[in-house]
Amino acid sequence: MTWKFDNSKPIYIQIADKIEMMILSGEYKSGESLPSVRDFAVQASVNPNTMQRAMQELEARGLIFVQRAVGRLVTEDKAVIEKCLNEKVKSITLNYLNEIKALNIKKDDAVKILNENWEN
Amino acid sequence: MNELLVCKDLEKNYSFVKALNNVNLNLEKGKIIGLLGPNGSGKTTLIKIIAGLLKADKGEVFIDGEKVSEKTKSFVSYLPERNYLDDTMKVYETVDLFSDFYDDFDKEAAFRMLENLDIDINRKFKNLSKGMKEKVQLVLVMSRKAKLYLLDEPIGGVDPATRDYILNTIVSNYAKESTVIISTHLIADVEKVLDEFIFIKNGEIVLQTSVDNLREQKGVSVDEYFREVFKC
Amino acid sequence: MLGKLIKYDFKALKKTLLPLCFGAVALSVFVTILMKLFYLYQDYSQNLSRVLDDIFGTVLTLLLIFGFLGLVAAAIVSWFLILKRYYQNLFKDDGYLTFTLPVKTSGILLSKLISSTIWSLITSLFAIVSIAIFVVFGTSRQFINMDAIDTFSRIWETYWSTPLLTLKDYIIIPIIFTLLVLSSVVQNILLLFLAITLGNQVSRKHKILGSVGMYFVVNTVASIIVSTAMILLTYAGLEQIDNDSIFSITPGMDIVYIYLSVAIVISTALSVAYFFVNKYILKNHLNLE
Numbered sequence: 001m002t003w004k005f006d007n008s009k010p011i012y013i014q015i016a017d018k019i020e021m022m023i024l025s026g027e028y029k030s031g032e033s034l035p036s037v038r039d040f041a042v043q044a045s046v047n048p049n050t051m052q053r054a055m056q057e058l059e060a061r062g063l064i065f066v067q068r069a070v071g072r073l074v075t076e077d078k079a080v081i082e083k084c085l086n087e088k089v090k091s092i093t094l095n096y097l098n099e100i101k102a103l104n105i106k107k108d109d110a111v112k113i114l115n116e117n118w119e120n
Numbered sequence: 121m122n123e124l125l126v127c128k129d130l131e132k133n134y135s136f137v138k139a140l141n142n143v144n145l146n147l148e149k150g151k152i153i154g155l156l157g158p159n160g161s162g163k164t165t166l167i168k169i170i171a172g173l174l175k176a177d178k179g180e181v182f183i184d185g186e187k188v189s190e191k192t193k194s195f196v197s198y199l200p201e202r203n204y205l206d207d208t209m210k211v212y213e214t215v216d217l218f219s220d221f222y223d224d225f226d227k228e229a230a231f232r233m234l235e236n237l238d239i240d241i242n243r244k245f246k247n248l249s250k251g252m253k254e255k256v257q258l259v260l261v262m263s264r265k266a267k268l269y270l271l272d273e274p275i276g277g278v279d280p281a282t283r284d285y286i287l288n289t290i291v292s293n294y295a296k297e298s299t300v301i302i303s304t305h306l307i308a309d310v311e312k313v314l315d316e317f318i319f320i321k322n323g324e325i326v327l328q329t330s331v332d333n334l335r336e337q338k339g340v341s342v343d344e345y346f347r348e349v350f351k352c
Numbered sequence: 353m354l355g356k357l358i359k360y361d362f363k364a365l366k367k368t369l370l371p372l373c374f375g376a377v378a379l380s381v382f383v384t385i386l387m388k389l390f391y392l393y394q395d396y397s398q399n400l401s402r403v404l405d406d407i408f409g410t411v412l413t414l415l416l417i418f419g420f421l422g423l424v425a426a427a428i429v430s431w432f433l434i435l436k437r438y439y440q441n442l443f444k445d446d447g448y449l450t451f452t453l454p455v456k457t458s459g460i461l462l463s464k465l466i467s468s469t470i471w472s473l474i475t476s477l478f479a480i481v482s483i484a485i486f487v488v489f490g491t492s493r494q495f496i497n498m499d500a501i502d503t504f505s506r507i508w509e510t511y512w513s514t515p516l517l518t519l520k521d522y523i524i525i526p527i528i529f530t531l532l533v534l535s536s537v538v539q540n541i542l543l544l545f546l547a548i549t550l551g552n553q554v555s556r557k558h559k560i561l562g563s564v565g566m567y568f569v570v571n572t573v574a575s576i577i578v579s580t581a582m583i584l585l586t587y588a589g590l591e592q593i594d595n596d597s598i599f600s601i602t603p604g605m606d607i608v609y610i611y612l613s614v615a616i617v618i619s620t621a622l623s624v625a626y627f628f629v630n631k632y633i634l635k636n637h638l639n640l641e
Contacts, residue, residue: 011335050331050332190455203445204448205446221353221453
């Protein structure tokens with residue numbers, strides 16, 4: 001599987017966002033070790049240096065940390081993950097609201113459509 | 121010293137056409153660099169000079185501090201934009217040839233990659249399909265632990281699946297301290313594997329910067345920026 | 353590294369030349385067998401039919417001509433194949449690999465020279481064997497042509513018993529003969545190599561035509577230089593030695609040896625010149641398009 005990137009943002013930011021999603025969704029669990037930079041780079045078909053930078057970005061966000069002789073692990077601080085998750089959900093929701101409100105749809109109707117589509 | 125390749129004031133003329141003019145480059149170790157420009161912009165000429173197939177009319181090239189010679193050829197791994205193997209040879213014979221001449225060649229890695237590609241090593245090179253030929257050559261070139269890889273149009277004329285395979289092979293095989301130069305005009309496909317890129321136009325270097333720098337500063341991809349710079 | 357280069361050049365030449373060599377021998381055996389069949393026919397027919405005799409005779413003559421032409425063609429093709437290897441391996445796509453191997457230009461050229469020399473000697477040997485098969489087996493009603501063998505052994509005996517030659521001559525002759533053959537083969541190959549290299553320099557479009565032209569140019573230049581040098585040397589020689597002394601102090605075969613040695617030296621000098629001019633061009637003006 002090769003990852004798709006859009007054109008405007010730096011690639012390392014897009015990679016970091018993608019891995020952040022993987023962590024928030026629980027694909028990589030708290031305390032779990034991540035693949036090596038090189039393996040990750042091959043998996044994503046990107047330059048290892050770019051992957052390295054994405055990892056640094058994730059470290060800066062506090063989502064992963066480096067442990068000697070083991071490699072990179074997902075943070076064990078549940079609060080950090082929680083906080084990131086909340087931010088993410090909030091930003092997605094705000095995006096959604098922006099677009100749906102632009103259509104002048106009533107809240108009840110929007111919730112109804114949301115409920116109908118939730119299970120699908 | 122972190123510089124692997126230094127080009128100073130390179131100039132090359134073909135009869136009355138200026139192929140390269142005033143080319144100055146400093147490339148670091150451990151980078152994948154795209155040499156990007158339209159056809160006839162001087163990409164291949166520059167690569168051939170670094171590989172030692174052409175002599176520059178003016179200027180100098182240093183690779184890891186050495187002038188181009190049989191010594192630099194021992195640590196430069198070059199993939200031309202054509203088939204350069206004796207096509208009456210069988211695939212395993214070409215592997216033997218590389219292993220005979222290049223001390224940095226990893227024979228086991230080569231055979232492993234060929235096996236993963238399902239290439240019958242007892243077949244003659246000329247009986248392989250075009251895509252297979254390109255893959256075999258790439259396998260040979262990337263099975264060397266070279267300091268500098270020169271890949272001239274490695275993804276031209278192959279299908280998208282092969283393109284991905286080739287890029288993955290490059291990313292997963294180049295040695296950590298070494299530098300890879302990929303020349304191409306198919307920018308969208310290589311952009312994500314590049315650290316830096318060089319724009320070359322009418323034989324002159326017009327820009328050298330990192331991919332993420334460009335995106336951060338201008339908010340555009342290399343592909344989009346290329347279309348802007350090289351607009352006809 | 354030179355050894356490895358030679359290994360690959362030798363193998364590549366073997367791939368194309370060995371079948372040709374066996375082809376030449378097979379051709380010779382084929383013509384020999386047809387000759388035998390013709391003799392058989394003659395013995396049994398006892399001149400029964402004039403017309404049939406004529407037909408068989410004509411067919412046979414044509415076959416002999418065909419066989420002879422076949423051998424000549426094989427000789428020409430063998431040279432063509434040797435030169436093709438040089439041309440393709442240096443100036444066509446294969447050159448991209450040849451000139452990015454970590455070896456010196458002189459090594460590349462030397463390897464081509466050595467493998468080509470060995471193979472041109474091998475093909476000559478096969479040519480001799482092919483002719484010998486026909487002469488010994490195909491030219492007589494008997495299984496073996498005793499006359500041919502007799503003639504050859506008489507020449508051999510005469511050579512070993514002629515009063516003109518001393519023990520010294522019997523040692524020098526094979527040496528000088530070998531050197532003569534070797535130096536002229538080497539000189540020829542290097543001349544052809546140089547012509548091809550130059551042909552690639554003078555014209556981008558008509559490389560083969562350019563090579564042929566350059567062959568004559570280089571050959572002419574070389575013979576002008578050699579004859580000028582000879583004239584100058586003769587002058588210098590005549591001034592130093594009395595006119596008749598060169599003949600008086602060198603009796604018997606010695607004068608022949610001196611001439612042959614001079615020929616070998618000239619040929620070697622030309623070879624060295626061809627080699628270094630070629631190397632210089634390949635090293636400094638190699639322009640693979």
